Amino acid sequence: MQARDLEKRFCERGYSNRSIKRAYWRAKKTDRASSLHRTRTNKTTDNQVxxxxxxxxxxxxxxxxxxxxxxxxxxxxxxxxxxxxxxxxxxxxxxxxxxxLVRSHYETEEPYLFGSKGPKNGCSPCGKCLACSNILRTDMFRNSSCTKSYEIRQKINCVTKGVVYVAQCPCELLYVGMTTRELRRRVREHILDINAAANETNLQSLKTLPRHFKLKHNSDATLLKFIGIDHVPVGIRGGQWKKLVAQRETRWIFRLDTLVPHGLNEMCYETYQPGPSRDYF
Known part of the structure; x- marks a missing residue:
């Protein structure tokens, strides 16, 4: 009965009756014990190219x-x-x-040199741009009260996009920011804002960091140091990447306790929604 069902299925798949009959009689002549016994084939070396x-x-x-x-x-x-x-x-x-048209969402890690331990996590300057002098080389950072330290679990440098960063002031106050552009571009914007604030008389029109450096540090931008603490990579299908980076920034603002008066952050993503006229990212 099972053989008839199997023969019918082979016919539906396009096999000829002749080949099906030949296979049927070959299987019928074969001993059951020899069919269940596994035979090992001797592998021969083939040097043919x-x-x-x-x-x-x-x-x-x-x-x-x-x-x-x-x-x-x-x-x-x-x-x-x-x-x-x-x-x-x-x-x-x-x-x-x-x-x-179709590709897997799972990507293999980038290969590294034999004998090495792979790329080291942490923040480091690239050594090729103007922002390198303001970016620290480190693999850890502390909260505003210096009571807890955190490890940087990604490799971040000046050209990394989608970064949450910490700006360290000489008076030990912290500012948490984010950018979906290259980190060096956001760092240079902070430096230029601090330098431009030296000639500004209206303090209310200044942003947080320029106003603080004008009042406390004589608008000396060389004293401000940056650390990239978190990286949000872009997914294969995009998605709400900017929102994810902003939410990660809010998480670090509360985790590091950088809101005024303990830090220099006056607002976060949950309380401030950017309008179309302002490039918040």
Whole structure:
């Protein structure tokens, strides 16, 4: 009964009756004990060279070229004995429409040099831009009261995008900010704002950091140091990336306790929604 059902399924899949009957009688003549016994095949070493190519409609032309010109190499007096027999042509499946349109969300990590421990986590300047003098090289940071330290779990430098950073003031006050652009661009904006605040008389029009440095540190921007503490990478399909970075900034503002008067943050993402006329990011 089971054999009849199996024969019917093979017929539905397009197998000919002749091949099905031949397989049926071959299986019927085989001993049951020998069918259940696993036979081990002796693996032989094959030194033949194989040329593996992607299959396409013109693959036969490569085979013809090898068959025509390979004997010329073998009869050469210099190459005789060094050239093996004609390589065997093997084909692998070419990329189809599915391979071109669909990709996995799981990505392998970037390879690193043999013998090393891979890229070290932490914040570091790139050494090639104007913002490097204001960015610290460190793998940890502390909260505003210096009672707890945190480890930087990503590799962040001047050109990293989607960064939550900490600005350290000489009077030990902290400011937490974020940017979806390169970190160096946001750092340079803070430095230029502090330098421009030196000639500003209306303190209410100044932002948090420029106003503080004008009142406490004579608008000396070299005293301000930055640390990239968290990195939010962009997903494959994008999504609400800017919102995620802003939410991560809010989390660090409350975790490090940087709101006034303990720090220099006057607002966070939960209390301030940027309008279309202001580039908050």
């Amino acid at each position: 194989r040329c593996i190519l992607d299959y396409n409609s013109r693959s036969h032309e490569i085979r013809q070229i090898l068959e025509q010109h390979w004997p010329v190499l073998q009869v050469d007096e210099t190459l005789n004995g060094m050239i093996p027999s004609r390589p065997a042509i093997a084909y692998r499946r070419n990329r189809n429409l599915k391979d071109l």
